[in-house]
Amino acid sequence: MKSRIIWAVVLLAAAAGFYVVTIQPTRTHSPGFSRKRPPLRDLKPPEIAVPKLPEPVIAMPALTPPLLNQPIKTPPVVARREPRAAPPPEVPIQDNATIDFSTGAPQVRVQGKDAEALDRALREMAEATKGATFPAKKPANQ
Numbered sequence: 711m712k713s714r715i716i717w718a719v720v721l722l723a724a725a726a727g728f729y730v731v732t733i734q735p736t737r738t739h740s741p742g743f744s745r746k747r748p749p750l751r752d753l754k755p756p757e758i759a760v761p762k763l764p765e766p767v768i769a770m771p772a773l774t775p776p777l778l779n780q781p782i783k784t785p786p787v788v789a790r791r792e793p794r795a796a797p798p799p800e801v802p803i804q805d806n807a808t809i810d811f812s813t814g815a816p817q818v819r820v821q822g823k824d825a826e827a828l829d830r831a832l833r834e835m836a837e838a839t840k841g842a843t844f845p846a847k848k849p850a851n852q
Contacts, residue, residue, distance in 0.1 A: 808821070
């Protein structure tokens with residue numbers, strides 16, 4: 711219990727010392743050369759003559775009214791251009807050939823392995839679609 715009272719007294723003494731050392735001197739006027747000068751609140755800027763401004767020139771612009779009953783100019787009608795034909799393909803389509811894009815540019819290769827692979831793929835597609843049928847849709851009116 712005594713230690714709490716001692717700490718409270720130490721804190722109060724520190725707060726009072728802080729006030730006396732830092733805050734109290736700012737509330738009083740300090741003696742010195744500042745008393746010899748007039749206070750800043752009494753200083754006023756010197757009088758300056760107002761400069762002479764040029765007289766404003768006001769002139770009304772002369773506007774011409776629009777002419778009435780003038781025909782409206784329309785741009786000429788240009789015939790519709792035909793669409794450009796598609797450019798020819800870089801690599802023509804060839805039967806029984808393979809186009810290889812692995813190098814970044816198309817290369818046509820005709821090899822026996824490619825022809826065999828194409829024939830095998832055609833046979834597999836024919837077998838897969840042999841039994842496939844698509845029934846006709848019924849008309850919506852009935």
